[in-house]
Amino acid sequence: MVCLGNICRSPIAEGILRHKIRDRKNKVVITDSAGTSDFHIGEAPDARMRKTAQKNGVDISDLRGRQFVKSDFDEFDLIYAMDQSNMDNMLRLARNENDRKKVKLILDEIYPGEGREVPDPYYGGDEGFQHVFDLLDEATDKIIEKYID
Numbered sequence: 001m002v003c004l005g006n007i008c009r010s011p012i013a014e015g016i017l018r019h020k021i022r023d024r025k026n027k028v029v030i031t032d033s034a035g036t037s038d039f040h041i042g043e044a045p046d047a048r049m050r051k052t053a054q055k056n057g058v059d060i061s062d063l064r065g066r067q068f069v070k071s072d073f074d075e076f077d078l079i080y081a082m083d084q085s086n087m088d089n090m091l092r093l094a095r096n097e098n099d100r101k102k103v104k105l106i107l108d109e110i111y112p113g114e115g116r117e118v119p120d121p122y123y124g125g126d127e128g129f130q131h132v133f134d135l136l137d138e139a140t141d142k143i144i145e146k147y148i149d
């Protein structure tokens with residue numbers, strides 16, 4: 001799960017997915033998140049995102065910001081970008097077609113081919129964080145249905 005800062009959208013995407021599959025013993029799924037920027041390396045998720053997560057029964061307080069690196073293409077089979085700009089940032093680091101194929105826009109799982117983006121809630125109000133949560137709640141349901149169930 002990849003956004004710009006790795007303190008708002010991608011940690012909640014990781015947190016929701018991790019939460020939903022926590023009791024599955026039949027499959028091992030490694031979940032992680034990163035930012036394409038170096039702005040918030042080592043930081044906990046934004047307090048507003050942590051609060052929204054908690055209100056919705058998901059704990060992301062242990063997560064810490066890190067930057068997306070080329071070797072993530074070797075570590076992960078599916079890499080979800082929260083928006084087009086972060087998708088482009090990752091595609092610039094891709095070494096070959098196999099790397100490029102792994103990168104997808106997360107909302108394409110709900111709205112295939114529409115190119116919709118998870119809005120950046122960083123500079124907005126609290127309602128933006130719940131909207132992000134709701135979008136990613138739906139997208140992670142689709143991902144589980146498609147790849148994990």
Ligand code: 4NP
Nearest residue numbers: 003004005006007008009122
């Ligand atoms: P995120 O949100 O990409 O969803 O983590 C942002 C967090 C920080 C900044 C931008 C977006 N920033 O410019 O510091």
